[in-house]
Amino acid sequence: MIQPPGFWWDAGGGLPARALAPAAALYGAVSGRRLRRGSRVEAGLPVLCVGNFTVGGAGKTPTALALGRAAIEAGIKVGYLSRGYGRDGTAPLLVDPKHHGAAQAGDEPLLLAALAPTVVSADRAAGAALLRAAAAPDLLIMDDGFQSARLAIDLALLVVDGRRGLGNGRVLPAGPLRAPLDLQFSHADAVLVVGDGAAGEAAAARAAAAGLSVERARIAAEAARSWAGRRVLAFCGIADPEKFRRSLAEVGASLAGLRAFPDHHPFTRGQLADLQREAEAVGAVLATTAKDHARIRGSGARAAEFLRAVHVLEIEMRFVDREAPRRLVEAAMARFSARRRSPSPA
Structure with a gap:
């Protein structure tokens, strides 16, 4: 986007x-x-x-x-319905966060599915029918x-x-x-x-x-002590990157830089490698959003290895x-x- x-x-x-x-x-x-x-x-x-x-x-x-x-x-009992922006295919899908990645489900539905049964579908009426049959919310x-x-x-x-x-x-x-x-x-x-x-x-x-x-x-961003004074190189692919910057400041992180990509951006191996090298060069750890973490997760062994070195800032709506x-x-x-x-x- x-x-x-x-x-x-x-x-x-x-x-x-x-x-x-x-x-x-x-x-x-x-x-x-x-x-x-x-x-x-x-x-x-x-x-x-x-x-x-x-x-x-x-x-x-x-x-x-x-x-x-x-x-x-x-x-x-709750069930979620989402379009699943950026995923491959349009047919209704009951999301399984253990087996589906952002390519199959979209990034935000993976976050929803961690809480309750979630269906993604371009046809919302068909998606609602699948959710009702599969989860009976x-x-x-x-x-x-x-x-x-x-x-x-x-x-x-x-x-x-x-x-x-x-x-x-x-x-x-x-x-x-x-x-x-x-x-x-x-x-x-x-x-x-x-x-x-x-x-x-x-x-x-x-x-x-x-x-x-x-x-x-x-x-509200997590108030974990581990963020206070930690030097981070932040990256995200969300609609308003400045929100992420402000959230990191709220928890006391020391920002070495923010690399902003378009919303729902599908990160390439080369971009992930570049981010890792840049973080090492400035003596910082990588930090991203839960949405970006979900999008990268499941996109291959190299992505999983990359994410082990990435810190995720969790937020919630209060x-x-x-x-x-x-x-x-x-x-x-x-x-x-x-x-x-x-x-x-x-």
């Missing part, structure tokens, strides 16, 4: 955004039509969708994991898929990065929005603002004005209101039950 252009996050977007306005109008018309008229298939179980308004980097997967943990703690948590409008959703929680917010407010390719904003608001139920920032507060105010509930959370995850889970399940009791329209 190509890194988003800087003008997406500037107020108004300037000349590049204006030049792309015709293309954005066409994209917005297509994505808007899909949201309004998409043929939504019933999954046969409650669906809690974790999405975002913009392209990449808001924190959907950590949020999905936090909601899954809250559900499990409440005695609710009480609740389906869908990581992304809000704009695809393929499944009937009981509760849609959209995640917003507090620092970036909604960007320049324009639709792709003139801005980062995946569909017209007002239309996205009309199909969402709640917004989660992650971290601090004026842009995030502005998004929260707009969401509240649209009648959506607003929750807040922070990404809601400011600790009861919010369970409340969102229960709301999704209650809405599903209410829909099942309601008579179908004539």
